[in-house]
Amino acid sequence: MRRINNPKDFWAGLFFMSFGLAAFLLSRAYAMGDATRMGPGYFPRALGVLLLVFGAVLSVRAVRSAKEPFAAWRLRPLLIVLLSLGIFCVALKWLGLVVSGIALIFIASMASTEFRWKAALVSGAVQSVFAVGLFVYGLKIPLSVWPAFMAGGR
Amino acid sequence: MDLLANLALGFGVAVTPINLLYAFIGVLVGTLIGVLPGIGPVATIAMLLPTTYALPPVTALIMLAGIYYGASYGGSTTAILVNLPGEMSSVVTVLDGHQMALQGRAGAALCVAALGSLFAGCVSTFVIAAFAPPLAEMALSFDAAEYFSLMVLGLVSAIALAHGSVLKAVLMTMLGLLLGTVGTDINTSVARFSFDVPELLDGIGFVAMTMGLFAFAEIAVNLEKTEVHNLCASRIDGLWIKWAEFKQAFPAILRGTAIGSALGIIPGGGATLAAFAAYTLEKRVAKDPSRFGKGAIEGVAGPESANNAGAQTSFIPMLTLGIPSNAVMALMVGALIIHDIQPGPDVMKNNPEMFWGLVASMWIGNLMLVVLNLPLVGIWVKLLRVPYRLLFPMILFCCAIGAYSTSNNIFDVWVAVVFGLLGYVFVKLGCEPAPLLLGYILGPMMEENLRRALVLSRGDFSVFVTRPMSLTMLILAGALLALVVAPSIRKKREVVFQDEG
Structure with a gap:
């Protein structure tokens, strides 16, 4: 843990990724369709993938970014x-x-x-x-x- | 003159006793929450939205709008007198306004804030009346592809102008879009992410969601700090302004109104951004910038005019295009949908009395606000003595009943509780909740237009770049994103270099 410079962003990234993963997995139950005839699963799954990708970017960047420690949580x-x-x-x-x-x-x-x-x-x-x-x-x-x-x- | 005929229609609607009454209630509540720190217009509008279900849509909108622009009046009062901005949009007013109060010029500061706001309110009413119809006209020619690109542009500018990290704002928007897909898919009737909960088939209740994200989370965060005691209000020695001071302030009022009106129209803008921009501008054009922060009257006049102008013109994209530019406008879209009015270019054609009635009511509301705020300023200051420990349970209680009353179901209160927890986590992780709300409101419309555009083009994604209007909007969105990302990359790099060097 000591190596992560910005734990706030790191955990935020993981948080978004968990939503992305859940959306991706859950939307497998809905028909995907294709671009011409989009099924109910198309849009949510695309968003799931985007959340995973951008969430990962946020987390990875947090490891080396400017130091910003967590404020205390009460x-x-x-x-x-x-x-x-x-x-x-x-x-x-x-x-x-x-x-x-x-x-x-x-x-x-x-x-x-x-x-x-x-x-x-x-x-x-x-x-x-x-x-x-x-x-x-x-x-x-x-x-x-x-x-x-x-x-x-x- | 079309414009005058339309405004006449609007005033006809706005001066009916019921609409005058609700405009008054709106600006009164707006001033109240503007004065009280710890509760903002977003949470208040969400809280009071259920009470407007039984009203005609125009009356409901008049009241909700009054809360929004009224809050910026109230916020400036506390900013000047007690060095405490009641709202985000009054943060910069503190800088010079409170200094003026310390120098015994509180009356002049309050006067110029109120008169500047009134002037800005009058001008921006005309701006709406002049700009909205051609914009709606243009939007009528939009097809699904243009709408999709327009929403992308709207979301990107909201992201670009959000506080803090751009990447986090992007992620919050996406999460909002995702939350918007919960419920029955309108095209296929498949229930998505509903987990067999019947209440979720209609989607997540947005009133409950907003209360959780904005009211509950903020209360929990506020309670972590220890309460501020002994708010000492400056004395007000008469509400007057010297002619010399007024002459000094008037150009700032003009500039503030102009910049506020312009920044309100663009998606992502609104009262807060307008106030910050106006303060920067005043400092830039001043002959002696060092006066700022020491009680320069322009530093009150500019931002106070700008935040009111911005609050009002931010209705333009919402009413004409159906694109909310900030969290308050997202709530307004929600309010319209509850009243079975689909926001967009058709509103002006199908409900002209609603559109023009709302515009006219803003002008009337501004007059009421000057009366409410100048002679009655003492009452508002006394309200600050209500301690937070009594105030926040009241907010919680009102929200709980408000959430319940959206569908007379306790489920919505649970939704608010869950989003309160989520909202707290977001605050702690440094994520602004406003982009999430925008994404949530725009999500279903975006998916629908994406689907329609691709059905029409037979699955060819190039439809978004081959249609000129759509391409223009995507290029604008891209340029805007590049603009905000570029300097942050540079800054990050500097930091990395410093670490290594």
Whole structure:
């Protein structure tokens, strides 16, 4: 690893190549056709090959290019943000907009270095009520408001 | 006069109460997100797009456009007062604008920014009205081969003007094109890359994708940094501008408007590029360039006029050719398609009220923006006190509901989550997401035109170089690519030589 001058570009190249390879392999299931009558596989496979070639160029160039080390990755905020959204996705159907909204906002707030649980809870509650008013009653988006097990839910 | 008749038609559409209301909402939201750092027009437009489904297409477009050009007004306010560009397009305004504020000339800086933008907005409205019809006329004669080459040119110029590595931008575009093939192939009805997921048969939801790439990823990256505290806004002592200062700024406004209008039209251009180019130009033509960076009023007037002009004229290629020139325009294309309008030269013929209504609304929107920004500037500055820790969960929540409402299906929220992760990786690997979005939007159109061109030519690829218009566009694309690649090769070589020497 010490020999790669620009790991950012190197991994980016591999990243694109993995997409290219996947596209190339998966599109073998679709008819290729020829230039006159292109099948559904023609365009994706061509793109797959191009991604492989240019991705390889990027990676190879990165080995000898100007030195540029990786910036540190702090994964905690990303993971909390994605987790809060994931929980929202799972919870929405069962628990309704109010509960899952509060959960989303509360959990997401933990991603900040200055998390304050009272403020997060209040802001979650206020926004959830506001969202119900705007999206469910205003824009008539079909969403359940309250948990499914509670009677009288919309 | 055709032009005047068309504009009259447009104003007739734009001044209906509902369109005035939505133009106002658009510029208000635009100013708001322009002031707030950490959320840009792309994420906002994606977030609000689902709320426009029920509106008539012209009303929807008027509001979304208002967000785009409104953001550059708001962005300049914070650039001048707190040394913090709210948007990319206001980055250069910070240099001289904030210096002016420190010298107690904040009022003059805000005034010249707003008046310059207003002037540029008025002129570029006429530029659109004058240039769009002949361009659409020309595009009507295009065949599949020309369209394909035009899209190549559009993508190449977007690549050429992207920040950072050209090669990475090329790869991002290709990945975007590839993502565009997901879903049912329209010619053969074969489901591609759908992995037996029924939701993927219609392709990846582009609203969800944009939210993930632009909003979620950016939030995750922002949260890695520690929050900036104590934003200290400069005092504003009255909103006036001295006649001498205005005389000094006016030529810069003219130049900024001209360069902004020109750079907006070319694919890949838009507000940000226009602002940077205008600042460079002002420095070049100034008698004493050393004044720049120390509060030169031209350094505010030029870029602020240019970014507004560029924001507006970038609608020209989108509305007349169907080619989006930046990420915001890609979203506009998506919005039109949702409303069953295929962007392209037919829009002006089949939906003249929509086209001219939008153009006229920009002029009205600019007037509203001056009122919103000059007398009410204090309110916007107060908004900066809202801490990011309260703001970002709100953005997440709105995006989640917005993504859900595109098809009333939780699947789209999952798509946004996946693209949020991808977007984060892209940022960390130094890859700009905008070319990917352009590729994604143009992908299906490009494949379709490629197929059609080759069916017509019986599989002969030379059709792209034997038709003169198509050849011209490919040569332009090639020249542009050569132009941006050449110096970077030279630079790389210098670096290699330094390493060895």
